[in-house]
Amino acid sequence: MNSTSFRLTALPLCIALALACTQVRADDAAADAQAQTAEADKSAATNEHKLETISVTADVGKGFQTKTSQVGAFRDQNMLDVPLSINVVPRAVMDTQAVSNLFDVLRNTAGVSQAQVNDTVSQNLAIRGISIDNRTSYRLNGSLPVNNLVEMPMEDKERVEALKGSSALYYGFTSPAGIINMVTKRARDKPVDEFDLSYDSNDQVVGHADFGRRFGDDNRYGLRVNLVSGKLHAAADNQDGSRSLVSAAFDVRLTDRLSLKLDYENFHKRLVENSAVALLAAVNNKIALPRIPDSSKLISGPWAKSKAGSENALGRLDWTLSDTWAAVFEWGRAETDRDARAFTAMTKYNIATGAGTLTESIARGQTYVNNNARAEVDGRVQTGFLDHELSFGAMQNLRNQNNPTQQTYSIAQNLYDPVVLPPAYYTIKPTYRPQDITDRGVYVFDRIRLGEDWQILAGARRTKYRNDSTGSPVYEVEKTSPSVGAVYKFREDTSIYANYIEGLEETGTAPLTAANSGVVLPPAVSKQKELGVRSEVISGITMSASLFEIERGSAYLNSANVFVLDGRTHYQGVDLSVNGELTQEWSVYASALFLDAELRKAQNTALIGKTPENTPDVTASLFADYHPEALPGWSFNAGAYYMADRAVNNLNQANIPSYALLNAGVRYTTTQWFGAKTTLQLNVDNLTDKSYWSAVGSGYLGYGKPRTLKFTGRVDF
DSSP: OOHHHHHHHHHHHHHHHHHHHHHTTGGGHHHHHHHHHHHHHHHHHHHTTOOOOOOGGGOOOBTTBOOEEOSGGGTTEEGGGOOSEEEEEEHHHHHHHTOOSHHHHHTTSTTEEEESSOSSSOOOEEETTEEOOTTTSEEETTTEEOOTTSOOOOTTEEEEEEEESOOHHHHSSOOTTEEEEEEEOOOOSSOEEEEEEEEETTOOEEEEEEEEEEESGGGOEEEEEEEEEEEEEOSSTTOEEEEEEEEEEEEEEOSSSEEEEEEEEEEEEEEEOOOEEEOOOOBTTBOOOOOOOOTTSOSSOTTOEEEEEEEEEEEEEEEEOSSSEEEEEEEEEEEEEEEEEEEEEEESOOTTTOEEEEEEEEEEEEEEEEEEEEEEEEEEEEETTEEEEEEEEEEEEEEEEOOBOOEEEEEEEESSSOOOOOOOOOOSOOOBOOEEEEEEEEEEEEEEEETTTEEEEEEEEEEEEEEEETTSOOEEEEEEEEEEEEEEEEETTEEEEEEEEEEEEOOOBOOTTSTTTTOBOOOEEEEEEEEEEEEOOSTTEEEEEEEEEEEEEEEEEOTTSOEEEEEEEEEEEEEEEEEEESSSSEEEEEEEEEEEEEEESOSSGGGTTOOOTTOOSEEEEEEEEEOOTTSTTEEEEEEEEEEOOEESSTTOOOEEOOEEEEEEEEEEEESSSTTSEEEEEEEEESTTOOOOEEEEETTEEEEOOOOEEEEEEEEEO
């Protein structure tokens, strides 16, 4: 795609939406303004220069729409005041779709794709073709970096947010792909006593209990507990296991000015991991792809079990110092232990017959720990005609992992007609190659309000970073990263924004397939520009459109099979989303991304102009729920998800084909049974039972799940 023509096409899309918003309800705009003038004057006299805070518990939202963000420097901010692309998937969408994992949630978000391998253990994800860092980019309650190295449980989450693009000011070393923020359920004024049981067509059974209470004088204490236990069974024969979750969210108003929140998660998952498919060597600069394996057949073997668990703990203390100043202190620890993993991949196979070699990499005792702390002071001051909302903060993130050696085997297997293989055992004494990362930063952020319409945002972060990894040079970086933006609210319900952000990112560790396996590459600078519009001009609906441009360092496996940092990669595109309540009977969540990405300035000239691996130029989703008034208690839903073709590597030697998946569901809710609100629900994923390559990256292919029926019964007392 030609870059110039792309810009000329994309920019008017953002402008057109903004202009359209000015026309909708234009006739009553003047009347609205007059009616609001008196109230605005009264509010200004009462609240002038006070610090604005909004609790997420107040943002229950209306169906599929949400009003505020809970991520980064914009926590508790109205979405119309956030100068970034953010998609929020609320609990209402997750319940309607009966989601099972994180990708089930984020498939509703434009530009999110699966990367590398099947999602048996966890979901490796990318946004806008850029991989999301598994150690720094997944956050709990906008703060603690949790390790995306085992499945992220969704039962205890109130919402999931995808902040797209750089967030270096607040989070330090992170991928410019964005941040995935998971917000836990908390106790509300209304008690919660909910039980649900799900069963799917693979004979998988999972039970879930959710309890919530506020208690004490003036309901000052709150406690929400989620318990999960289940027997797992994936699509392939003998691919079984189990999962469990214990989660608690506690909060207390210690005084009128002091409040405390504590969160705890303990999650365990055990499941047989099916084999990935390795790419074959290129012949005449082309890689031949095999046909998609039968997902009901286990290639690895019933012994290839992944056993992992995570324990996450987070605390937050909010202290209101005065009407205009407040302080926040956060601390947390996230630990993930992979007690056992047997990663397998089919290699050197015959395209026609499937005969090849199964390579097995067995690991024991992998441990990943994040310790995180943050202190922040926020205030509101007036300097002349300028109204400042200031933030001063300091954070520290300490990450370490032990990297034990892995034992490898090779054995004959058939990709299309696999046989049961003898167990592979871990018999070696491991050698540890620890990695210790220190990421410290101080930052300042100023939101300057110019009247009611304009906001100017400016900030900077000073980062001090050290990566000490066995087998790699010690990398130390100290750098200041700027962040600037502007928001113009030309209607009360519509805003236009722009931003420019620089950040630092870790460029990765050489994969197992690389000649320099385990070597850590040096960090690189990323740059982002974005122009967008967001509107709630139609009551109950949030619409957004953005034009973005990102430039970052490029890491890849070169022709010598060495993982290197070489050149720059350029991304530009248009991001669109619409979500909310169209009418009393229709809810919708829709998104689309149009992307143009290419490699630039590489020493290997064969890469210049190529598309980065696993980068679709179009992704789109549409999900709708119909709840007719004529059929009380009934609702019907359907979803369509499109993913364009993706290059298997940076040399573009092959592409996995595009695909479109269809989902459907029906739900019935009544209060006539058991004296409680009862819901029966049927959801069907991959309705047409389509076979497709779901993921690609780092020399591997992953294939998608077959048609799956899920039955859910829920009782809310």
